[in-house]
Amino acid sequence: MPDVIPVDSVGVVTPQIAHFSEPLELACGKSLSSYQLVYETYGTLNQDASNAILICHALSGDHHAAGYHSKDDKKPGWWDSAIGPGKAIDTNKHFVISLNNLSGCCGSTGPTSINPDTGKIWGADFPIVTVEDWVESQARLADKLGVTTFAAIIGGSLGGMQVLEWSIRFPDRLKAAVIIASAPKLSAQNIAFNEVARQSISRDPDFRDGDYLNEETLPKNGLGLARMLAHITYLSDDSMDSKFGRQMRHDTFQYNYDIEFEIESYLRYQGEAFTNRFDANTYLLMTKALDYFDPAARTEGDLAKALEKATCEFLLVSFTTDWRFSPARSEEIVDALVKAGKKVSYAKIEADEGHDAFLFPIPRYMAALKGLLNRVSKQIQEEAK
Amino acid sequence: MPDVIPVDSVGVVTPQIAHFSEPLELACGKSLSSYQLVYETYGTLNQDASNAILICHALSGDHHAAGYHSKDDKKPGWWDSAIGPGKAIDTNKHFVISLNNLSGCCGSTGPTSINPDTGKIWGADFPIVTVEDWVESQARLADKLGVTTFAAIIGGSLGGMQVLEWSIRFPDRLKAAVIIASAPKLSAQNIAFNEVARQSISRDPDFRDGDYLNEETLPKNGLGLARMLAHITYLSDDSMDSKFGRQMRHDTFQYNYDIEFEIESYLRYQGEAFTNRFDANTYLLMTKALDYFDPAARTEGDLAKALEKATCEFLLVSFTTDWRFSPARSEEIVDALVKAGKKVSYAKIEADEGHDAFLFPIPRYMAALKGLLNRVSKQIQEEAK
Numbered sequence: 201m202p203d204v205i206p207v208d209s210v211g212v213v214t215p216q217i218a219h220f221s222e223p224l225e226l227a228c229g230k231s232l233s234s235y236q237l238v239y240e241t242y243g244t245l246n247q248d249a250s251n252a253i254l255i256c257h258a259l260s261g262d263h264h265a266a267g268y269h270s271k272d273d274k275k276p277g278w279w280d281s282a283i284g285p286g287k288a289i290d291t292n293k294h295f296v297i298s299l300n301n302l303s304g305c306c307g308s309t310g311p312t313s314i315n316p317d318t319g320k321i322w323g324a325d326f327p328i329v330t331v332e333d334w335v336e337s338q339a340r341l342a343d344k345l346g347v348t349t350f351a352a353i354i355g356g357s358l359g360g361m362q363v364l365e366w367s368i369r370f371p372d373r374l375k376a377a378v379i380i381a382s383a384p385k386l387s388a389q390n391i392a393f394n395e396v397a398r399q400s401i402s403r404d405p406d407f408r409d410g411d412y413l414n415e416e417t418l419p420k421n422g423l424g425l426a427r428m429l430a431h432i433t434y435l436s437d438d439s440m441d442s443k444f445g446r447q448m449r450h451d452t453f454q455y456n457y458d459i460e461f462e463i464e465s466y467l468r469y470q471g472e473a474f475t476n477r478f479d480a481n482t483y484l485l486m487t488k489a490l491d492y493f494d495p496a497a498r499t500e501g502d503l504a505k506a507l508e509k510a511t512c513e514f515l516l517v518s519f520t521t522d523w524r525f526s527p528a529r530s531e532e533i534v535d536a537l538v539k540a541g542k543k544v545s546y547a548k549i550e551a552d553e554g555h556d557a558f559l560f561p562i563p564r565y566m567a568a569l570k571g572l573l574n575r576v577s578k579q580i581q582e583e584a585k
Numbered sequence: 586m587p588d589v590i591p592v593d594s595v596g597v598v599t600p601q602i603a604h605f606s607e608p609l610e611l612a613c614g615k616s617l618s619s620y621q622l623v624y625e626t627y628g629t630l631n632q633d634a635s636n637a638i639l640i641c642h643a644l645s646g647d648h649h650a651a652g653y654h655s656k657d658d659k660k661p662g663w664w665d666s667a668i669g670p671g672k673a674i675d676t677n678k679h680f681v682i683s684l685n686n687l688s689g690c691c692g693s694t695g696p697t698s699i700n701p702d703t704g705k706i707w708g709a710d711f712p713i714v715t716v717e718d719w720v721e722s723q724a725r726l727a728d729k730l731g732v733t734t735f736a737a738i739i740g741g742s743l744g745g746m747q748v749l750e751w752s753i754r755f756p757d758r759l760k761a762a763v764i765i766a767s768a769p770k771l772s773a774q775n776i777a778f779n780e781v782a783r784q785s786i787s788r789d790p791d792f793r794d795g796d797y798l799n800e801e802t803l804p805k806n807g808l809g810l811a812r813m814l815a816h817i818t819y820l821s822d823d824s825m826d827s828k829f830g831r832q833m834r835h836d837t838f839q840y841n842y843d844i845e846f847e848i849e850s851y852l853r854y855q856g857e858a859f860t861n862r863f864d865a866n867t868y869l870l871m872t873k874a875l876d877y878f879d880p881a882a883r884t885e886g887d888l889a890k891a892l893e894k895a896t897c898e899f900l901l902v903s904f905t906t907d908w909r910f911s912p913a914r915s916e917e918i919v920d921a922l923v924k925a926g927k928k929v930s931y932a933k934i935e936a937d938e939g940h941d942a943f944l945f946p947i948p949r950y951m952a953a954l955k956g957l958l959n960r961v962s963k964q965i966q967e968e969a970k
Binding site for chain 2 (some may be wrong): 227228229270324326327353385387388389391392393395396399400402403404405421422424425428429431432435437440441443444445446447453455456457460461463464467468471486491492496523
């Protein structure tokens, strides 16, 4: 953390835990008898509880979206560039809730938790959780925090899928849906990349059929591989070339299997670092949630029909060099919303960073976000008069 | 093999072996004191040895490009659709040579061969071989077969890199260079995918530091993963979607880690099948050859300058949905050739199949190939008068 907290930072924040004892029926047919969600809040809920914003995280995200956990923290939360006093998601005006999703590995109940029925760590026995299940559990957290209707629900990538699901499942509970760098469902290629990641993990002998924590091993090789692969899909070809190109590690080639190019070193480092902070079973679950998501499957493949119930305003954002969820994928959602007669705006943002662009404070992107939130806030104030 | 050999098939062919006892100095600084290359030929070399065509194979290719090895063969060689009597590469007119490159695993000296110094299988100790080394060894094979100058040298993907190198290294030894779905060097993203593949293999405990054959294991999990990943990059997003989309294995989701989508099944099958026919150390070597190739590095990054020596005519071919080596990569070569004042034609072919399109007999593509070979043949005949 910087010596002086910047004026536009939410400062030091403390995660909180919400316990739930009402059973949660999951899409997979199993149920969780009780569970907990870890979350953070930034800003203050106003008197009529009309200024709340929910942040939905992506595959490897967590509840720590903004600020610092202590003065020793080197880095702030994962979306600190967008959340804070005066920032696009302005904590002077809004009460922001950010949680670690159910099945996560950062404090919410998931594969690294103890299974109350066995007294052992869940591991691979933790039930598969879907985007629909997350939205249900997020709604219960909102109830607990006194939020009936969100001013906005915002998410990028897998987070955007949760926002889309909110708009269909709980149309009365949000005024605006912000869906960033997302897709209405995975393509065959998207599923294929996920499957390679899953196989990387499950083929690691230290995976032990998912029981590695009870057996005191860790499938670091496989999880690292999965992350290396995913990382390629987060960056654009161009951004990789401008950042690394063919930069060599040594003056001349060594002609062996050690690192020759800096991009190799970078990828290995990213893979290794990830294994120190993320759980392999959770990674598997997150990729399955991505695969399963397809709200139009409930309406014979017609996304416009699936979105008929939605009443909120939508903002879709895509990035020009994103090839994981290209602009065309966002436009599928835009087209369905237009067809369904919904209020939608769309910003296709020029950016070099590929899919990762959704984490960068690109001015046009932040302006689109800020503009929408201001407009929605005004509407809410007028409606309250 | 069909009951009756089609008239446009080269029929049953028998691989041959060429032994070389003159040491080959490699780019890596090591040398091979002796080695062998396995190859096939189709058609007949004419009296003035002016009708020869060399086929250079890609990463997982081999010498068996056309025809059948026996009546029991279910499938013909890998490029049978282009090579045969009356086909684009017409064996009625041309004498076609197709070899397994040095360091291959299909009969040419490579990691699965016996190291004469130790009496054991080479494994990971086999020296790293580059595109330059391949071209040198191919030239020696040409000498042995009595071919001083090729009418054309043709290759796709990594094969195209060999063709490019031929045009620079031995400008007098080819009349035409056909470079298909290739690139003048790998991008950072290309190298990154290769590195994930290599890590998949080397992290497999059965890899045994590359000594798996001597230790009687096989890194099938890692090699299978590498192939699954590579396979995604060979297909286009669209072709995967039209072939598999989100087709499910069962009527409803099973919510477990078994196969839910047909694309998962297909990929696992492709990975598994590959491990039964290909050697992991050879795979590593092939990816390194790809990484190292960069002829412009010898001329301060100026590809046009690198190509100054070339005297042959060039045909470049790319495919619209190829994202492994996109049309832009072929156009880099075209631009350099134009800048260097060389004779070049370029066909960007509409195709759904992604990088794999180079293996399909797409009419416009075959016509471009046939047209060039006819033109070059006529030129050679006229020059001989």
